[in-house]
Amino acid sequence: MDTHVIEARGLSKRYGATTAVDRLDFRVEPGRVTGFLGPNGAGKSTTMRMILGLDLPTSGSVLVNGRDYQGIVWPLHEIGALLDARAVHPGRTAYRHLHSLAAANGIPRPRVDAVLEQVGLTSVAHRRVGGFSLGMSQRLGIAGALLGDPGILLFDEPVNGLDPDGILWIRTLMRSLAAEGRTVLVSSHLMSEMALTADHLLVIGEGRLLADTSLDELIARGAGDRVEVRAVERARLAAELREVGAEVTLEPDGTLQVTGVGSAAIGELAAARGHVLHQLRDVTSSLEEAYFRLTEGSVVYRAPVPA
Structure with missing residues (x-):
């Protein structure tokens, strides 16, 4: 059995x-952080x-450790998940919320104290969750995901509401969990954060798989490197570069952005x-540029560009 x-x-x-997810085939492996990317409405949350067995497939299957997650007796020992940080009874304290999860999954009470300490909520453990900020709720959701010490972690937009210190903390946490040999699947719209966190990427658009590749491979394949040039006679240089097959864009600050010809040839x-x-x-393209090129035909909700 796969572990x-x-x-x-x-x-x-x-x-x-409406087809929300369309014939996806993928494997999420242990020992790395897998970023799950796609425009709004792409099918990530579905x-x-x-x-997690919260929605049933119309067709096909998804297996956790070789079997259906719905049949697992102690689910929090297998997968820890944060899908909605606000899905907690507002009248419960953080401690009571986690204790109820622990009791339902055969998890010893000391583990509640341990995860509260791990996520930095010990000082507010006995405050009612209804008074928590979004960032505090995210930390509580992450504590719940860690409660059963699972081998698989799922996080849906975990940095929402976190301050810069919190973002650094969750990034470090996810990478350390993967380094321990766990499987980490995290969805995010923050390309800059995924570029610092993910090792591997799954990209979907309109429910279909667009890419299943490493971070470096996606950037190299999807973006294309460019060269920035500043010259005294920029207009003449731009014309001469186009004559040899380069694509040249003149930026407002006078810089030439050149693709199709390397810096040595220029x-x-x-x-x-x-x-x-x-x-x-030489300017290496970013994950954001590669992502936009890959998903430009799959954006469902697009606002008009201001004039």
Whole structure:
């Protein structure tokens, strides 16, 4: 039996005439943080709910450690999940909320104190959850996910409401959990954070799988590197670069953004034709650029661009 593995096979979910998830095939492996990316309405939350057995697939299957998650007797020992930080009775204290989860899953009471300490909520453990900020609620949800010391962790937008210190903390936590050999699947819309956190990426759009690849491979495949050039005669240089097949964009600050020709070739052309260069710099494209190129045809909710 696979340990700490989530596997989807032809996973689909339809609501009437709407297809939310469309024949997904993927494996989420232990020992790495897997980022789960996609535009709003892409099917990320629906997929996570099907992993946890909260929604049933219309067709296909998703297995946790080789079996259906619904049949697991002590679920929090297998998967810890944070899907909705506000899904807690507001009249309960943080301690009582976690204690009820622990009691239902055969988890010793000292573990409640341990996870409260781990997420930094010990000082507010006996405050009612209804008075918590979103960031505090996120920390409580993460404590609940960690409660059973599971081998698999699912986090849906875990940095929402966290301050910079909290974002750094959750990033470090996720990477340390993966380093222990656990499986970590995290959805986020923050590309800059995923670039610092994820090792592997699953990207979906309109319910379909667009990419199942490492972070580095997606950036290299989807973005394309460019060169920034500053020259005294920028208009002439731009025309000469286009003559040799480059794509050149003149930025408002006078910088030329060049793709299709490498920096070495640009330098040689400039030297041969008497150009004075003030800058010649390779620019590696970002995860955000690669993501937008990959998903540009899959955005469901798009606002008009201001004039």
